[in-house]
Structures are given as structure tokens and as C-alpha cells.
Amino acid sequence: MHPLARWKLRGVKPYIPGKPIEELARELNLKGEIYKLASNENPLGPSPMAVKAMEDALGEMNLYPDDMSYYLVKKLSKKIGVSPAEIILGNGSVEIMLMIALAFVNPGESIVASDQSFIMYRIVGNIIGAVMIEPPLKDGKIDLEAILLSIRPDTKVIFISNPNNPTGTALFKEEVENFMKKVPEDVIVVWDEAYYEYMQGKNFKETVSYVKRGWNCVILRTFSKIYGLAGLRLGYGIAPKEIIDTLMRVRLPFNINRMAQIAAYHALDDEEHVRKSVGLVETEKKYLYHEFTKLGLKYLPTYTNFIFVDLGRDAAPAYEYLLKNGVIVRPLKNYNFPNALRITIGTHQQNVKLIELLNKFLKNTESGY
Numbered sequence: 589m590h591p592l593a594r595w596k597l598r599g600v601k602p603y604i605p606g607k608p609i610e611e612l613a614r615e616l617n618l619k620g621e622i623y624k625l626a627s628n629e630n631p632l633g634p635s636p637m638a639v640k641a642m643e644d645a646l647g648e649m650n651l652y653p654d655d656m657s658y659y660l661v662k663k664l665s666k667k668i669g670v671s672p673a674e675i676i677l678g679n680g681s682v683e684i685m686l687m688i689a690l691a692f693v694n695p696g697e698s699i700v701a702s703d704q705s706f707i708m709y710r711i712v713g714n715i716i717g718a719v720m721i722e723p724p725l726k727d728g729k730i731d732l733e734a735i736l737l738s739i740r741p742d743t744k745v746i747f748i749s750n751p752n753n754p755t756g757t758a759l760f761k762e763e764v765e766n767f768m769k770k771v772p773e774d775v776i777v778v779w780d781e782a783y784y785e786y787m788q789g790k791n792f793k794e795t796v797s798y799v800k801r802g803w804n805c806v807i808l809r810t811f812s813k814i815y816g817l818a819g820l821r822l823g824y825g826i827a828p829k830e831i832i833d834t835l836m837r838v839r840l841p842f843n844i845n846r847m848a849q850i851a852a853y854h855a856l857d858d859e860e861h862v863r864k865s866v867g868l869v870e871t872e873k874k875y876l877y878h879e880f881t882k883l884g885l886k887y888l889p890t891y892t893n894f895i896f897v898d899l900g901r902d903a904a905p906a907y908e909y910l911l912k913n914g915v916i917v918r919p920l921k922n923y924n925f926p927n928a929l930r931i932t933i934g935t936h937q938q939n940v941k942l943i944e945l946l947n948k949f950l951k952n953t954e955s956g957y
């Protein structure tokens with residue numbers, strides 16, 4: 589690092605994303621199709637309605653976007669049942685995570701987040717020079733008791749991924765309610781609900797009710813997962829007006845590009861696309877559970893569109909084998925799960941290929957590695 593860098597930046601390790609398809613194609617000179625099951629993208633693609641609207645808008649890209657994203661915010665506010673003043677958009681929900689840390693946490697104050705949860709919480713904490721307090725998971729699940737015990741007088745923000753990435757486990761209604769009653773009023777709880785649409789009808793607490801009551805919390809959701817718009821970078825936060833006003837002070841102008849506003853606006857109308865996407869995950873989840881069990885692989889039941897698979901031994905060779913054969917999954921060594929892979933639920937064809945390869949790999953390495 590440059591010697592003039594802010595000294596706190598020494599603790600910042602860059603985020604490691606899933607390997608892009610283009611990169612693997614370049615490295616391996618692969619001819620056939622490459623399947624990316626590494627970043628929980630929607631294998632059905634974006635909503636066709638959004639695609640059509642984007643095609644129609646191509647000629648307007650000389651114009652700056654509407655800085656307030658008026659129409660998209662209005663549509664979201666109606667759908668969610670809060671006022672437009674209770675919504676903020678970000679260049680991906682990760683941008684809002686950084687805004688929260690920048691706006692609320694003084695250097696040296698603390699942030700609480702589980703140690704095997706979405707790594708961006710640690711990264712934004714480290715960027716702004718916060719102290720990270722990171723209690724462990726309990727049986728792959730976020731331990732709300734441990735989080736409560738970790739809160740200190742200088743704690744400003746708690747980040748909770750529900751369901752949790754990378755384990756796919758969820759916190760249910762009663763647990764969330766008990767927890768929220770016990771959190772001190774002067775701490776902001778961030779509920780990162782990137783997989784919200786996959787959780788419906790599953791005894792899930794509608795955390796938006798806390799926003800309506802004016803509690804100190806931010807709900808984060810995204811267009812990257814079920815809406816299939818990860819490439820456009822668009823997430824949103826729902827919070828009481830005073831919190832949104834504060835976040836607006838650290839937001840850069842035009843953080844939401846014109847194409848993203850158009851695509852998201854139309855994607856929200858496409859209920860069929862959402863329904864199909866949920867249906868695919870429900871069906872394919874069962875197929876994969878069944879096949880993993882046949883292969884003798886342990887997994888955690890998931891409330892998302894990805895599955896945490898425990899190989900019971902170093903997962904790196906399996907990851908490399910899949911990669912060599914054109915299937916990208918996510919190794920979890922940097923999440924301190926060296927034996928596990930996080931696998932996005934793909935189309936049936938993709939999942940069949942994954943299982944075929946895992947089967948071959950396990951047969952080849954039966955003698956152990």
C-alpha cells in the first residue's frame with residue numbers, strides 16, 4: 589500500500605467476488621458453455637419487461653439520470669407501504685451499507701455483525717475505521733443472544749443478514765421480535781434482506797413494521813437477486829425519515845444510473861417473472877437436496893437461492909475441479925469455512941451438470957485427498 593494511505597486502511601481486505609464467466613473463459617480457453625453458480629444471480633435473467641424498457645431507452649443515455657429517482661421511489665413506496673421519504677436507493681445495497689457506516693459511526697466506535705456473515709459489513713467497518721465486534725454463528729445460524737451480549741455503549745450499528753449469506757439459514761418471526769425488544773434504542777439495526785422475495789410465507793417477520801413505528805433500523809433489499817438485475821447495481825434501504833435524511837448527506841449525486849431506474853421500475857411490474865423465479869428455486873432446491881444426500885454430502889436447508897454444502901474436508905480441490913469443467917461455485921475459505929462451497933441454485937440443466945461433475949469428482953477422489 590502507498591505509505592501515505594490512511595493508516596486504518598491497513599486492515600481493509602478487498603471483497604472477493606465470484607469469478608466472472610468472462611475471466612474463466614479467458615483463463616481456460618473454454619469452448620463450451622460456462623455456468624456461474626457463484627453469486628446468487630437469477631439464472632432466468634432479468635424480467636423481460638425490464639429488458640424491453642431498457643431497449644427502448646438506449647437513445648436517452650446522453651442524459652444524466654433523475655437524481656432523486658422520483659418515479660422508482662414512488663413505485664417502491666406504494667409497493668412497500670411507506671412514504672417516499674422513508675426510502676433511499678444505492679448503487680447496489682452495498683453502497684447503502686457504506687453510507688450507513690459513514691453517516692452514523694465515528695472512527696473508533698463499534699459495529700456488531702456475525703463473524704460468518706456477509707463480508708461487506710466488515711469491509712465497510714474497516715474502511716471507516718470502526719471497531720468490529722463479531723460474535724460467532726451457532727450451528728450455522730445467526731446467534732441473536734450473542735449479538736445482544738456484544739453490544740457496547742459505543743455500538744452504533746448492528747448488521748444482520750436475514751437469511752444469512754453464506755449459510756442460507758433464517759431467523760423467524762418470534763426470534764426477530766424478541767431481539768428487537770431487547771436492542772437498546774440508540775443502536776441502529778440493519779436488516780439485510782437481499783433474499784426477501786424467497787422468504788415469503790415462511791414465518792418471516794415483516795421488519796418494515798419497525799420502520800413504520802419509527803424504530804432505529806434500516807431494511808436493505810436489492811434488485812440483484814430475484815429481479816435478475818445485478819449488473820445494473822441497484823439496492824434500496826427503508827428506514828424512518830430522519831435516518832434517510834442523514835444517509836442522504838453522504839450520498840453522491842447521480843448514484844443510480846438512468847438505465848437502472850428504468851429497468852427496476854418495469855421489473856417491479858413483472859410479477860410473473862418473480863413467481864417463476866421463486867418456483868424454479870423451490871423445485872430445484874428439492875432436486876439438489878435429494879442429489880446431495882445420494883452423494884453423501886451434507887448441506888444446510890436454505891431459505892435463499894443458494895445452498896451451503898459441507899464436504900467434510902478441504903473444498904478447494906472440488907472448487908478447482910468444477911472450475912476446470914466450466915462450473916463456477918463459491919469457495920468459502922475467506923468466510924472461515926474451508927470445507928464448504930456455496931452453490932447458487934441454477935436452471936435444471938445447470939444443476940444436473942453440477943451434480944454430474946460432483947459425482948465424478950467424488951468417485952475420482954474416493955481414496956481421499
Ligand SMILES: *Cc1c(COP(=O)(O)O)cnc(C)c1O
Pocket residue numbers: 628679680681682683706749752753780782809810811812813818821822823
Ligand atoms: C447479494 C447480497 C447483497 C446484494 O448486494 P447488492 O450490492 O445489492 O448487489 C446484499 N447482502 C447480501 C447478504 C447479499 O447476499
